[in-house]
Amino acid sequence: MDPSCSCELCELKDLLVANLDEDHLDLVCSEKVEKEYMQGESIIKEGSRIKDFTYLKSGLVKLFRRDNTGKEQIISIAKPMDYVSLLSVFSNKKYNYSVSALEDSVTCNIKMEDLRSLINGNSKLALNLLAKMSKIADKIILNTLEIRKKHLRGRVAFLLLYFSQEVYFSSEFDLPLSRKEMAEYVGMTTENVIRTLSEFRKDEILKIYGKTIQIVNKDTLKSIAEFG
Amino acid sequence: MDPSCSCELCELKDLLVANLDEDHLDLVCSEKVEKEYMQGESIIKEGSRIKDFTYLKSGLVKLFRRDNTGKEQIISIAKPMDYVSLLSVFSNKKYNYSVSALEDSVTCNIKMEDLRSLINGNSKLALNLLAKMSKIADKIILNTLEIRKKHLRGRVAFLLLYFSQEVYFSSEFDLPLSRKEMAEYVGMTTENVIRTLSEFRKDEILKIYGKTIQIVNKDTLKSIAEFG
DNA sequence: AAAGGGATATGATAATTATCATAATATGAC
DNA sequence: GTCATATTATGATAATTATCATATCCCTTT
Numbered sequence: 317m318d319p320s321c322s323c324e325l326c327e328l329k330d331l332l333v334a335n336l337d338e339d340h341l342d343l344v345c346s347e348k349v350e351k352e353y354m355q356g357e358s359i360i361k362e363g364s365r366i367k368d369f370t371y372l373k374s375g376l377v378k379l380f381r382r383d384n385t386g387k388e389q390i391i392s393i394a395k396p397m398d399y400v401s402l403l404s405v406f407s408n409k410k411y412n413y414s415v416s417a418l419e420d421s422v423t424c425n426i427k428m429e430d431l432r433s434l435i436n437g438n439s440k441l442a443l444n445l446l447a448k449m450s451k452i453a454d455k456i457i458l459n460t461l462e463i464r465k466k467h468l469r470g471r472v473a474f475l476l477l478y479f480s481q482e483v484y485f486s487s488e489f490d491l492p493l494s495r496k497e498m499a500e501y502v503g504m505t506t507e508n509v510i511r512t513l514s515e516f517r518k519d520e521i522l523k524i525y526g527k528t529i530q531i532v533n534k535d536t537l538k539s540i541a542e543f544g
Numbered sequence: 545m546d547p548s549c550s551c552e553l554c555e556l557k558d559l560l561v562a563n564l565d566e567d568h569l570d571l572v573c574s575e576k577v578e579k580e581y582m583q584g585e586s587i588i589k590e591g592s593r594i595k596d597f598t599y600l601k602s603g604l605v606k607l608f609r610r611d612n613t614g615k616e617q618i619i620s621i622a623k624p625m626d627y628v629s630l631l632s633v634f635s636n637k638k639y640n641y642s643v644s645a646l647e648d649s650v651t652c653n654i655k656m657e658d659l660r661s662l663i664n665g666n667s668k669l670a671l672n673l674l675a676k677m678s679k680i681a682d683k684i685i686l687n688t689l690e691i692r693k694k695h696l697r698g699r700v701a702f703l704l705l706y707f708s709q710e711v712y713f714s715s716e717f718d719l720p721l722s723r724k725e726m727a728e729y730v731g732m733t734t735e736n737v738i739r740t741l742s743e744f745r746k747d748e749i750l751k752i753y754g755k756t757i758q759i760v761n762k763d764t765l766k767s768i769a770e771f772g
Numbered sequence: 773a774a775a776g777g778g779a780t781a782t783g784a785t786a787a788t789t790a791t792c793a794t795a796a797t798a799t800g801a802c
Numbered sequence: 803g804t805c806a807t808a809t810t811a812t813g814a815t816a817a818t819t820a821t822c823a824t825a826t827c828c829c830t831t832t
Contacts (some may be wrong), residue, residue: 381689384770389689406671407679412686435667435674442670443634443663446677451635453681458640460688461609461617464731468789495810503692505790510811526798526810542612696819723780733820738781754780754828773832780827790817797810802803 360415375421390501470544471502563669588643603649618729698772699730
């Protein structure tokens, strides 16, 4: 295989490697396009035509949509181990959500038609893609329901623990979201996100230095996330 | 093809017919098992092992899960044109939600292993399934976000319009959900669902006879659903 | 027919959350 | 560096929603 095909960390490659022969892999390798995005840059625009199957190679992104009043709702936060091109890429012509980079990110892009023809000759790949995408959709749905049933404190605690445990693997990290974006994700107002963070600080559950969060009392935060 | 294979209304059959040759269709036809459920009966239990790919042939069902405190959350309502076996059937070993019949329903069941082997020899079927399932997951996600951003009146109005416009195609219909279930679906308390319905009645938007709802002022209801 | 239980209904009150106002701090443009 | 602007922060108040209490209605069982 072409050694210049350097998607070392790309789960899509894992999927392909496990399911494609060398010739097809070389084809993907030569056809794929990598794109780099700086923090804050737009990757996908709601309403635009779906041309590529886009996979996140590194970085962190948010999926969101804009409602009729112009307000944004964040659907999910995606790490490299999650697909970006989830949801309706195989059924819709246009995206019904937007994606933008929360951190400097790199995507790997394959033309939908190329992926389709790869799948056409390879049903094992299809089954694996099916499994992958349904798992991700599942996760988003259960996550949204989980958040909905919590009170404000529980929602903020839940989100902080997500960053700590599933993104940065540390009790201290820089928030990739503004307070406003946190609010858009968990469905509350910006003021109340800020207020809740201040409460956690006063209760000595967190230390806050601007965007930097240090979780001091993880157990309390966990029980707030679960029962709040 | 075996004329006894009488899934006339089954969209799964459409999918299969479009993608399978006669021999494979006959196989599906002889292997499939139809099951009938009475209103209120359980179809799938959260935590149980996934053995079959289950498709709703007729009737109406709810997908729901139970949280740690024992309360139910309804994930979605599914009509025959929606899959029941959506979400994680291709990736999980166990269901992480339950399904039960809101009306007398008939399901069509194929062993997962049979479906897998069908897909294995037929990537076009795989692509169509992929499209179908991603579309459904997409719909659930956008619907949940849509509901979340509304106030109580908007949520109830939204749900009533869904039944009127997408399930019963009439301004008068019998609610397939109790007030409690409506609350579990839109994320509010039972009392407030009842109160909101009463308000709509007082405002002469609806007439209510127990479970029977007659929408009198559809335009007002629509604007409440959109802006409330 | 009576009794029980669940669903529906309504009111009073408490809890939660949003909105509005204002200020301090940080950030980027020039 | 300074100005303009967005973000963060906090308090007061209003709006929304949940909780609790109670009553009625309807259905099933006895």
